[in-house]
Amino acid sequence: MTATPTPAAALLEVVDVNRRFGDVAALDDVSLTIAENEFFALLGPSGCGKTTLLRSIAGFEQPDSGAILLGGDDLLGLPPNRRPVNLMFQSYALFPHMTVERNVAYGLQREGLGRAEVRARVDEVLETVGLTALTKRRPRNLSGGQKQRVALARAIVKRPRLLLLDEPLSALDRKVRMEMQLELKRLQHEVGITFVLVTHDQEEALSMADRVAVMADGRVQQVATPVDLYRRPANLFVADFIGSSNRFAGRVDGGVFVSELLGKLPGATDAQQMERAHLVVRPEDIRIFSSTDGGGTLQGRVIDVQFKGGSSHVAVDVAGALTPLLVSVAGTADVDRGDDVALDWSAAVVVSEELA
Template sequence: MTSAPLLRVDGVRAVYGDTVALHDVSLDIGDNEFFALLGPSGCGKTTLLRSIAGFETPASGRIEVDGEDLLRMPAHKRPVNMMFQSYALFPHMSVEKNIAYGLESEGLGRAEIARRVAEVVDVVGLGQLAKRRPAQLSGGQRQRVALARAIVKRPRLLLLDEPLSALDRQVRASMQLELKRLQHEVGLTFVVVTHDQEEAMSMADRIAVLRDGRLEQLATPQELYANPASRFVASFIGSANLLDGTTTVGGVDVPGLGVVEAAHALPVGEPATAVVRPEDLELTDAATTGLRGTVIDTYFLGGASTISVEVPGLEAPLLATVHGASRLARGDAVGVRFGRTSAVARDDAGAAASAQEAVSA
């Protein structure tokens, strides 16, 4: 990052009994950035979020906002607000009363509270619902109330813990766009925890991928997808054909397949994986290429189709994406051509170093 970060996490280590939840994690988050902490259950992302909020105390390390040490502040004095999965709305209060609660607790005057509540109600599109109670709202509307209650206090940093997990798929997709719009409109820094890579990819400016309490990679969604730092990141971000082999000049030598060219070279003679995204796998007429396979399944997904192809010598089928509905059927012979590929260390060695280098890039 080129300017001073809003949030700096430096060497944070969290321990629960004999379990290390975070292993010296370091990252920077910029002002007005939409930042995602992504990873499987138990990777440490919620522990990190709760440490920033003040609900957990790390064993070591520093957490700073605008250069101030947050670990010296109690949770209620930090310039941070947190929106929980459950939304935690007061069922006996109206929408506007729920939103106003935090401001009333701070002792603000009635006129200022009314002005700020009206302003944020308008921003989240709840004007016609301001007098309703939570039980009279849909899941998406309750999510907006919780968000409005969090942003009305104007924190420097808004933390969101799996904010869309309670919504159905259609509502969740629309709220992903809504959250991104609101973040730009209110001008806050959002840090969201999620295990849903599609959610993170669609909303975040940058994503930190965690695994077993360690930072695997920190990058933009585009960089994570195109240039994963490890086999784990390649498998966790989007769909991928992972072809294990040994590095050679120009690519990865895959048993039963030969050399798959890779855009980024690794030291020769080491275990590695060629990462081929389904859209970079081209299916041709079987007679036009040396590599042949057999279609074993097709999946129509609306705007595109995923084709599963069995290739002799490979343990797992290859996945290819084609636009629209495919005319291929089970049993058809096809030729296979590889497009753009990446190469990553098979055992994930060096991933943590790559991630830390990205912090200061």
């Protein structure tokens, strides 16, 4: 597993945590360290273990072994209601018969806080999330984005040391989801609470989190910043899961990548000797030009051009490649379907196909 250095002042430590359901290892020796005031994401496909880990931190799952420490204190001996942790559910779980302000105040009232303190804290958090004008509305009269803000306000009004977010934006349409991604990031900085987000949406994780843990088969495959995950994936799973890529199977011999079907290809010069390796080339790193200009690493024919607004995606059929190569260019492409082209690149990474 490849990891970037963990920031100072660690808040949450997950140490060798295991959780099995029959023959299935939902969590397999999972270890993580999350810093104070960090926005951290757990990313992976369904069944990778990310939700089980989140529920274990919250207290709704009991690991078979390992330790979960918050500020050095063991959480596993505490029931969910005694942990300084809040879990914001995917469904929001708002009380339909209560107004916005009563939904937000409910947890504080259950703690027995005085009326004046409850009012002050509710007013403060509703202003923070931009709901001051909607305090008397009930959930049925709110949009999806407004309901999400109410759930978030209810979670942070109790001032937890750690806020866990379980796919919080999945019920929103794309436009509102993008707006709320920015809002969550802003709020996390403003309220100074450590956020741990669970998501299967790579774009969401990369755009919001300071660091991301990519999970597969109950294990952490890599912990890194979004840029490092994209540019320096630890293995083939991470490379395929994060963003789009072109990959070639082969081996590394004397620092040179040799494709099984295409021969020598430009790759990372510091790659170690590997009998089974994959060269990963991002679409935006490929240079495409007319084959009549000469040069190029590979030659092929354009089979499709898609204009995406700010960029264009070009699919190129290359003899010997198992699938068409994807090239991304800024703006409009200077090639058309049927053109003979050459491809070249300098930026690439060599990875192993082995999971952590």
